[in-house]
Amino acid sequence: MTALSSPSSTSENAPHETITMHESEQVARANASGLQPVVFVHGLWLLPSSWERWARFFENAGYIAVTPGWPDDPETVAEANAHPEVFADKTVGQVSEHLDTLVRGLTRKPVIVGHSFGGLLAQMLAGRGLASATVAIDPAPFRGVLPLPISALKAAWPVLGNLANRHRAVPLSFEQFRFSFANALNEDEAQELYARFAVPAPGAPLFQAAAANLNPWTEVKVDTEHPDRGPLLVISGENDNTVPWSIANASFHLQERNTGITEITEMPGRGHSLTIDHGWREVAETALQFVRRFV
Secondary structure (H helix, E strand, O other): OOOOOOOOOOOOOOOOOOOOOHHHHHHHHHHHHOOOEEEEOOOOOOOOHHOOOOOOOHHHHOOOEEEEOOOOOOOOOHHHHOOOOHOOOHHHHHHHHHHHHHHHOOOOOOOEEEOOHHHHHHHHHOOOOOOOEEEEOOEEEEOOOOOHHHHHHHHHHHHHHOOHHHHHHOOOHHHHHHHOOOOOOOOHHHHHHHHOOOEEOOOHHHHHOOHHHHHHOOOOOOOOOOOOOEEEEEEEEEEOOOOOOHHHHHHHHHHHOOOOEEEEEOOOOOOOOOOOOOOOOHHHHHHHHHHHHHH
């Protein structure tokens, strides 16, 4: 991707890169369309391309899709696996500011849909008053979310098990991907998803999330009481090992402090791969139904 310019700030909160040419073109397309934009935010171990079917689905329903990356995201899975170093040292603050810049470039306040750490980032942006509605799917926890199930710790252990991973990009083996994402799928589909979607991920966000409740200055925090947060839906996969119900439900209860509509729903039999596996459309329809009620 070609960056339009580079920021001079060295703050951890500053975006590592400014908006890429591809992202700028998406924003311009959305603004020119006059349609309601929907911004899709991916999480760890995935790329923006993981949202391609969702983007088409929402556009067929009359919206305009924007699928930004995290700073320095490669265009393809093959490129990402060939150059994992580009993911290293990306922090939650850098990514949130990158997305903040993109969202503020839209002429209409967007719907924001995020999965996993993308679900956390979607809530962060909503907590700044930047979303007309938000759907957080199996969202990573933020400061104040207390449950830490064993399965979530095991899913994060490929990163958290080595302190040096704080500054590295970390790939998942197939066995690790199977546990973290594809535990609710058969072996063949798990292998297909691993080959099609899995890429290395920065270790920093997981270390930040793990320490969020011990660090009052953490970047992993959400303003749950912002008066312009807008309607929020949390979607949880019943069999998710990475973000089990206890984490999603704790996030929901913190968000209930807001005066806006706050809802939660559980997708039966689904794991963390629920946005990319064979059942993605059911999850997308659940999100679309919620969005249509308010936007």
